[in-house]
Amino acid sequence: MYPEELRYTETHEWVRVGDNVAVVGLTDHAQSELGDIVYLELPAAGTEVTAGGEFGVVESVKAASDLYAPLSGEVVGVNDAATGDPALVNRDCYGEGWLVKVELKDPSELENLKTAAEYKEFIGA
Amino acid sequence: MNYEYRNIFEIPCGRGFDAGAADTPDVDLGEFYPEEFIRDDLGPLCDVAEAEVVRHYTRLAAMNFGVDTGFYPLGSCTMKYNPKVNEEVANLPGFAAIHPYAAGQDAQGALKLIFELERYLAEICGMEAFTLCPAAGAHGELVGMLLTRAYHGSRGDDGRNVMLIPDSAHGTNPASARMAGFDVVAVASSDEWLIDLGDLKKKLDERVAGMMVTNPNTLGLFELEILDVAKAVHDAGGLLYFDGANLNALVGRARPGDMGFDICHVNLHKTFSTPHGGGGPGAGPVGVAERLVDFLPVPRVAKEGEEYFLDYDAPASIGQIRSFVGNFGVLVKAYAYIRQLGAAGLREVSAAAVLNANYLRAKVAKFLEVAGTAPCMHEFVASSAKFGRGSAGEIDKALIDAGFHPPTTYFPLVVHEALMIEPTETETKETLDAFAAALEKIVSDLSADANAYKGAPLRAPVRRLDEAGAAREPILTQMMAKGAGE
Numbered sequence: 001m002y003p004e005e006l007r008y009t010e011t012h013e014w015v016r017v018g019d020n021v022a023v024v025g026l027t028d029h030a031q032s033e034l035g036d037i038v039y040l041e042l043p044a045a046g047t048e049v050t051a052g053g054e055f056g057v058v059e060s061v062k063a064a065s066d067l068y069a070p071l072s073g074e075v076v077g078v079n080d081a082a083t084g085d086p087a088l089v090n091r092d093c094y095g096e097g098w099l100v101k102v103e104l105k106d107p108s109e110l111e112n113l114k115t116a117a118e119y120k121e122f123i124g125a
Numbered sequence: 126m127n128y129e130y131r132n133i134f135e136i137p138c139g140r141g142f143d144a145g146a147a148d149t150p151d152v153d154l155g156e157f158y159p160e161e162f163i164r165d166d167l168g169p170l171c172d173v174a175e176a177e178v179v180r181h182y183t184r185l186a187a188m189n190f191g192v193d194t195g196f197y198p199l200g201s202c203t204m205k206y207n208p209k210v211n212e213e214v215a216n217l218p219g220f221a222a223i224h225p226y227a228a229g230q231d232a233q234g235a236l237k238l239i240f241e242l243e244r245y246l247a248e249i250c251g252m253e254a255f256t257l258c259p260a261a262g263a264h265g266e267l268v269g270m271l272l273t274r275a276y277h278g279s280r281g282d283d284g285r286n287v288m289l290i291p292d293s294a295h296g297t298n299p300a301s302a303r304m305a306g307f308d309v310v311a312v313a314s315s316d317e318w319l320i321d322l323g324d325l326k327k328k329l330d331e332r333v334a335g336m337m338v339t340n341p342n343t344l345g346l347f348e349l350e351i352l353d354v355a356k357a358v359h360d361a362g363g364l365l366y367f368d369g370a371n372l373n374a375l376v377g378r379a380r381p382g383d384m385g386f387d388i389c390h391v392n393l394h395k396t397f398s399t400p401h402g403g404g405g406p407g408a409g410p411v412g413v414a415e416r417l418v419d420f421l422p423v424p425r426v427a428k429e430g431e432e433y434f435l436d437y438d439a440p441a442s443i444g445q446i447r448s449f450v451g452n453f454g455v456l457v458k459a460y461a462y463i464r465q466l467g468a469a470g471l472r473e474v475s476a477a478a479v480l481n482a483n484y485l486r487a488k489v490a491k492f493l494e495v496a497g498t499a500p501c502m503h504e505f506v507a508s509s510a511k512f513g514r515g516s517a518g519e520i521d522k523a524l525i526d527a528g529f530h531p532p533t534t535y536f537p538l539v540v541h542e543a544l545m546i547e548p549t550e551t552e553t554k555e556t557l558d559a560f561a562a563a564l565e566k567i568v569s570d571l572s573a574d575a576n577a578y579k580g581a582p583l584r585a586p587v588r589r590l591d592e593a594g595a596a597r598e599p600i601l602t603q604m605m606a607k608g609a610g611e
Contacts, residue, residue, distance in 0.1 A: 036593030061592045062535040
């Protein structure tokens with residue numbers, strides 16, 4: 001449910017880092033709490049995002065919520081498949097349902113994120 | 126009763142009206158319009174016999190569920206019964222047939238009604254003055270946010286760009302603040318589901334323009350520390366905004382102005398007798414404290430001698446925010462309602478609303494968890510979380526078959542599997558008992574079998590709707606649009 005190799009935010013995003021580019025998505029807890037996701041608004045490639053700042057919107061049949069960037073940097077990839085079919089986030093939040101790729105500005109920001117164990121404790125899982 | 130699933134355009138029944146042969150010559154449309162704008166045929170124009178028209182709309186009406194059909198405990202929406210006499214008053218020709226451009230001397234009665242209703246609301250809310258122009262609650266919120274901006278701007282205090290909003294608030298609050306250009310910062314709830322004063326103080330600084338507070342809050346709980354909240358916000362230079370969504374709990378008994386609020390809106394369609402839930406029209410008058418009066422929208426209704434007139438002379442005003450003077454018919458109903466009840470009657474409204482909610486709360490608390498400690502105000506939030514994720518939705522569908530409108534569900538977001546129940550003052554003890562009994566049976570069935578109501582609703586015009594599908598792939602085209610039917 002919460003892969004060990006990922007890092008997590010208190011706002012329920014996950015991060016997978018490789019080669020200075022981080023893949024960002026929504027955690028299983030988030031997709032499950034939101035229920036059926038019906039709409040995703042993601043930034044265009046080239047957008048600068050700031051750690052803790054809003055970078056998009058996720059809307060489900062229950063609620064609309066902001067998405068918060070776990071790390072600062074430039075958006076270098078956007079999952080158009082997920083904006084076209086937001087149910088991907090419900091079905092496969094750590095795989096096909098990823099959201100954006102961010103080229104890191106300051107890799108040391110990673111230290112501010114939670115480990116899987118810390119995130120599980122945070123959500124009481 | 127056969128339900129109606131057809132559009133009026135889809136009813137095949139010959140001719141409803143024969144205009145006879147045209148007595149003007151045919152023209153070649155190609156001479157006047159580009160080809161792509163010319164239809165080959167007229168398409169499915171509505172052409173239905175009178176009896177079929179009547180049956181069509183009667184069937185549609187029968188598919189609807191309203192407060193005139195049954196109990197409608199939709200939390201935070203105050204779906205109370207609205208006396209029909211107020212509709213009758215609003216339909217008097219002197220009110221209903223008046224033209225918005227009528228000259229002032231021909232509209233003295235209407236202007237007097239607005240003038241006096243402003244003062245009634247000011248008295249009820251403890252505010253200095255009111256504008257009745259905003260068209261609904263969220264519009265009132267936006268006006269309140271623009272007033273906040275105008276106030277700080279007039280003092281050269283332009284750096285205030287943050288609006289504080291409790292995490293239990295309605296979604297319209299952050300939306301309105303954003304529309305007015307503010308950044309929204311959420312204030313946490315305490316363990317008692319009230320504003321966490323410590324968290325609030327941490328977030329107050331010279332960037333804060335104000336705070337929006339719904340009191341009682343969306344959990345139906347009165348903000349016990351509201352005076353401290355007001356002092357803290359004011360000490361930091363901010364304004365305090367009262368969201369009047371839940372005024373039904375306070376009317377005649379406690380006033381936002383006395384709690385320290387600087388601006389407040391009132392949903393006339395909730396508290397003051399206008400049926401709603403079908404998309405309006407509503408009315409969201411906004412009241413302000415003395416230091417904000419000059420910023421109110423134009424026109425104001427003023428009085429000189431014995432004559433009432435629309436006053437546009439307000440240099441500091443945020444301007445006009447609605448055509449004419451707002452949704453006048455709603456104002457008439459509110460006026461009639463207030464005049465009939467009087468101060469004593471309004472006090473009974475809030476007393477009965479709070480008593481009904483607490484009576485139902487005590488019954489429901491026997492089989493569902495309820496957020497916050499008793500007593501509540503006009504509504505309460507139950508949680509079905511112990512019956513699993515999705516259980517609140519199951520309860521809703523089962524309630525429809527039991528003849529009740531479901532409560533507000535999955536809101537506020539801070540409570541899991543939330544069922545927000547507002548009985549209002551117009552329900553009898555028998556109705557509350559019947560609702561509680563139905564709810565208890567459903568909960569008991571679900572605790573034995575989580576799938577007990579998977580097929581519900583069975584007795585509504587439609588079965589369970591595909592909410593996700595409707596949001597993901599909505600069909601928004603009317604069949605009249607060119608090519609839509611292909």
